[in-house]
Amino acid sequence: MKDLQTEPTLSIRNLTVDIPTRHGILRPVDQVSYDIQPGEILGVVGESGAGKSMAGNAVIGLLNRPAHIAGGEIWLGGTRIDALKGDAMRRLRGKKIGMVFQDPLTSLNPLLQIGDQLVETMTAHLDISMSEARKRAIQALEEVGIPAAAARIDSYPHEFSGGMRQRVVIALALCAEPSLVIADEPTTALDVSVQAQIIALLKRLCRERGTAVMLITHDMGVIAETADRVAVMYAGRLAEIGPVRDVLTAPHHPYTRGLMGATPLASQGKARLHQIPGAMPRLDALPDGCAFHPRCDCVQGKCRQNPAPDLAADAGRSACWYPVGALV
Numbered sequence: 462m463k464d465l466q467t468e469p470t471l472s473i474r475n476l477t478v479d480i481p482t483r484h485g486i487l488r489p490v491d492q493v494s495y496d497i498q499p500g501e502i503l504g505v506v507g508e509s510g511a512g513k514s515m516a517g518n519a520v521i522g523l524l525n526r527p528a529h530i531a532g533g534e535i536w537l538g539g540t541r542i543d544a545l546k547g548d549a550m551r552r553l554r555g556k557k558i559g560m561v562f563q564d565p566l567t568s569l570n571p572l573l574q575i576g577d578q579l580v581e582t583m584t585a586h587l588d589i590s591m592s593e594a595r596k597r598a599i600q601a602l603e604e605v606g607i608p609a610a611a612a613r614i615d616s617y618p619h620e621f622s623g624g625m626r627q628r629v630v631i632a633l634a635l636c637a638e639p640s641l642v643i644a645d646e647p648t649t650a651l652d653v654s655v656q657a658q659i660i661a662l663l664k665r666l667c668r669e670r671g672t673a674v675m676l677i678t679h680d681m682g683v684i685a686e687t688a689d690r691v692a693v694m695y696a697g698r699l700a701e702i703g704p705v706r707d708v709l710t711a712p713h714h715p716y717t718r719g720l721m722g723a724t725p726l727a728s729q730g731k732a733r734l735h736q737i738p739g740a741m742p743r744l745d746a747l748p749d750g751c752a753f754h755p756r757c758d759c760v761q762g763k764c765r766q767n768p769a770p771d772l773a774a775d776a777g778r779s780a781c782w783y784p785v786g787a788l789v
């Protein structure tokens with residue numbers, strides 16, 4: 462029997478996503494494994510195209526065909542969810558997993574008043590009356606910092622600014638008391654001036670509730686501010702995973718080191734550490750060996766011939782033959 466005390470909220474094991482094309486199968490997510498504990502924020506970081514969103518969408522059953530889960534397992538609490546279909550997945554999405562996307566208008570129905578959307582979500586998933594749901598909707602809007610929530614509950618999404626809209630989305634994502642929130646670039650489309658507030662809000666509310674968070678971002682600064690652990694993805698694979706302080710202060714994978722150098726925050730007050738030359742390979746043109754080897758400043762012969770070592774769950778920090786600090 463599983464130990465309930467230590468059971469992760471989310472457990473991904475060897476997750477593989479395939480996209481069949483006329484020219485062969487692309488693999489945007491390749492054997493990815495990680496856990497997220499209750500109340501923990503896992504930052505998933507990597508350059509654009511690394512497979513971060515595909516991995517997140519696989520968890521919530523929102524892969525667009527022809528992309529599909531081709532292998533591995535996804536567990537939410539004690540329930541395996543990777544094979545759930547249609548209605549079962551939709552119910553789970555609303556109830557157990559909250560979602561925050563880059564564009565708030567993806568999550569909000571432009572034709573519905575925001576209060577109605579909150580009430581609808583709550584009455585669908587919680588055993589409460591309409592009037593109780595409306596009361597809670599006002600509370601939820603207050604909690605996310607919507608001024609005059611009782612008056613604004615009957616407003617439509619377009620009546621809010623981008624930042625206020627994303628606050629409403631966070632209220633909506635949390636209103637059915639999910640155990641997991643997947644936030645995919647939640648601040649990328651917002652004014653720089655409100656990004657930090659939205660991240661702080663998400664962090665505070667999830668901490669208070671013990672909600673696990675998968676925070677997908679290309680921004681190491683956001684990770685540094687927010688995450689407990691960080692998973693670094695490159696070309697569909699996990700390059701490195703570990704506690705955020707360890708990974709950011711002493712990255713093992715040369716790619717992580719490069720990403721850090723590309724972050725203004727990391728290089729504040731210091732000389733720029735690194736710039737990664739070149740670009741991430743396309744999925745239909747992955748190099749032999751370790752996918753990062755053509756850009757790696759620590760590359761050796763083995764890296765050109767052998768795929769990077771597997772990064773198994775609960776073991777190791779980086780999928781690198783010659784992790785930084787261990788060079789001989």
Ligand SMILES: Nc1ncnc2c1ncn2[C@@H]1O[C@H](COP(=O)(O)OP(=O)(O)O)[C@@H](O)[C@H]1O
Pocket residue numbers: 480487489507508509510511512513514515516527743744
């Ligand atoms: N329909 C598709 N056909 C082919 N490739 C796709 C398709 N959708 C996404 N991809 C590829 O999948 C990879 C992973 O994408 P994604 O998960 O969105 O990356 P990220 O979120 O890290 O920026 C990218 O290389 C992207 O080009």
Ligand SMILES: [Mg+2]
Pocket residue numbers: 513514515645
């Ligand atoms: Mg993405």
